[in-house]
Amino acid sequence: MSEVNYDENLKIWSGRETRSSFSPDLSIGEIIFREMECHPKLIAQISITEDTVLTREELHMNAMRVASYMRDMGLGQDDIVGVMGRHTTHLSAVAYACFFNGTPFHALHNAYEESCISKLFGITKPRLIFCDGDEYEKVQAATKDLQVTIVTMRNHPVGSVRIQDILTTSVKQNFQPVRLKDGTDQTLAILSSSGTSGFPKAVTISNSHKIIVEYMGLNSSIVQYTSSTLDWLSGLLMAISTGVFSTTSIIADCDFDPGLLCRAIAKYKISLVLLSSSYLAMFANSPELQSADLSSLKYLFYGGSSSSLEAQRRIRSHLSHDCLHFCYGLTELNSAGSVNLNFDGKPNSVGRPARGIKVKVIDEQGGALGPNVQGEICFNNDQKWSGYYQDPDESRKIQDSENWIHTGDLGYVDEDGYIFVIDRLKDMLKFQNIMYYPSEIENVIAEMPNVLEACVFGIWDPVNGDEAAASVVKKPGAQLEAQEVVDYVRKRTTAKFKQLNGGALIVDELVGSGNRKANRAAVKKHFINHFNNN
Structure with missing residues (x-):
């Protein structure tokens, strides 16, 4: 069970301290680059829809080829690469290439409308965009006023630049990841969040080592799967985890299919699954779940919103041990805020503060509240957040002068340090x-x-x-x-x-x-x- 400390004077709850095993000056890209060199023959990724298998050596080389293509284009640490795609075979290579070059990628969900894509990419102005051929025309129309090269990842339209073309790029013999000019505070990626108003914001994610979930004890024996793509923090976290800890990632480039997941867990002995709450409900209601072999699962995390107790109990009844846990947080925090590891004792809670996380509940005047008193839930992880990209006004609305991130959720913390979310304070x-x-x-x-x-x-x-x-x-x-x-x-x-x-x-x-x-x-x-x- 996670530990929590409570400061009665400040009325702040704190999770356990977290420490990085890596040199503090290393970027996420440098850490992944070195780890991939250490374990070249391990399986890095298996696509169950495209029927491809990549070793870490092969994925490493593909990432260096994409990174070399970007360097040949003149893209550097001050540029941004656009990403909008499903879990295709070479999407991880694109992400790692950006990490190696210190070039942030701006990831959008493929369901976004043309007008939304136009506005978001209009903010970051990428010169290079990777997307599926399914959305090529939409992305092309949305970025017609930008000078941009669009690379398609699958279902390639006639005349498009294909990812396979990029993978023919030659790599210099002494290729190395770049050193970040601004250190680990430098932006790693840009995701999308609605912030405090209706229009999606470009949320910066830093190279801070707090994004590496070391406390879970992940290693090369772990086989992982997530439904989240790179535009979600959970998808980014899983991409980083497989790079840093040499886990094997099982991917699928189709819409979430609970039956497919059931079969994949049994076939590949998947041990770590991370789902959105809506997909967890689909999983719980799937006929295939009744006969599914889930014995390999060590961790089954879900998040994004609440899930019914009925759905959770249905899934737990099919697990060989208690490994279903809810993760709560927000993209702006750049990490998970809390995890519930005690379903039986606190089934309606979103959990205790995660490692390195501080929590407080405030009233309308900003005053901190004690246990069991409702107010707005706020998080602090003691790391620098660069805010919404080129939007300081909106950044100040969600992050105060003491670096507390305001969730916009109404809730309280009980006497045992468990957080309960009652409702949303904002209309999102x-x-x-x-x-x-x-x-x-x-x-x-x-x-x-x-x-x-x-x-x-x-x-x-x-x-x-x-x-x-x-x-x-x-x-x-x-x-x-x-x-x-x-x-x-x-x-x-x-x-x-x-x-x-x-x-x-x-x-x-x-x-x-x-x-x-x-x-x-x-x-x-x-x-x-x-x-x-x-």
């Missing part, structure tokens, strides 16, 4: 772990000529997470059906996670609060009561 929603805001959908509904006003909220689904639903007020005398609203949003918004997956309801008025703004919680309650009573 998550559908299959992809963040979005109700206002984005409200703005689309507002375009309809017969709509007076609308309020969008999330209806919890154990598989998908927050399914958007809307209560809509029509203009006086107008005709408007709920299905019309659902259909309009579907036509205007291509992203699956921004659909009204929870449905719509036409109402006479929105439940108001004292300032005459819609009370989202009250409107949601009215919506649920309506359908429960009809």
Whole structure:
């Protein structure tokens, strides 16, 4: 069980201290480069969908070839590489190449719309982008105003630069990873997070060694799998782990398939699995789980949002020992914030502070609160965070002057140091772990000529997470059906996670609060009561 210390004067909970086994001046790229040289014949990666196997020696060489291609382009530590792809065979080589060169990659989810891609890459302005051929036209259109080379990772369109073309690049005999000019505070990668407003932010991740999960005791005997791609912190953490600890990574370039995972665990003796909460629910409800051999699992982590106790119990009933644990945190922290290793004692908790993490709960005035008092949960891991890329104003909204990261979650810490999340203080929603805001959908509904006003909220689904639903007020005398609203949003918004997956309801008025703004919680309650009573 994780240990925790509580400072009664400061009202701060702290996890155990963490220490790095590596020289403090080494970058993540230098550590991985040297570790890959030490174990060249070990299997680094197996793709169960593309039917490929790479040794660490082969992956190391591929990464050096991609890195050499970038160097030939003149890309350096002040440049940024764009990444938007599934778990294809050569995606890890791209990530490691960036690490070797000290060139941060900016990773986006492949489900993002063209307008979102345009805005995000418009911030970081990559000169080189790696994406799947499936999204080539979308990425090309989104970056038409940038001078960018686009390399496709699979399903290559005619005329595109293929990753196989890049892998023919010659490597100089004395190739070495670069030394970082700003040390381990230098940006390693840039991921996406919604921050404190609706538009996704470019979240910087540093080369700090705290991103290396040494305390788990990973080694070359570990076979790992994750559904998370490089745009999620969990996906980045797993990519780093396999490079640093010589684990074997099992990958698949398809949408998450619980049956495929069941078969892979049995065939490859997978010992470490990291899933998003929505995929954990799919896993729990999968018919294949009933007969699956999960005896090889040592660690089964999930995170991103809460999961029903029923789903957790169903999975635990099929495990040979208790290894299902919830991880809680946020991308801006650059590491996990807490882990629950005590399901039986604290089944509704998100766990105790992870190693190197400090936690406090504050009131609306910023004052620290003691045990069992609700407030906003804040984290601090004593490392420098460079904030949202080129967005200091938004950075200051989430990180205060003492470097505490404000989660925007309402919760408390109990007398045993376990953190409990009650609700979100901000309006952000998550559908299959992809963040979005109700206002984005409200703005689309507002375009309809017969709509007076609308309020969008999330209806919890154990598989998908927050399914958007809307209560809509029509203009006086107008005709408007709920299905019309659902259909309009579907036509205007291509992203699956921004659909009204929870449905719509036409109402006479929105439940108001004292300032005459819609009370989202009250409107949601009215919506649920309506359908429960009809």
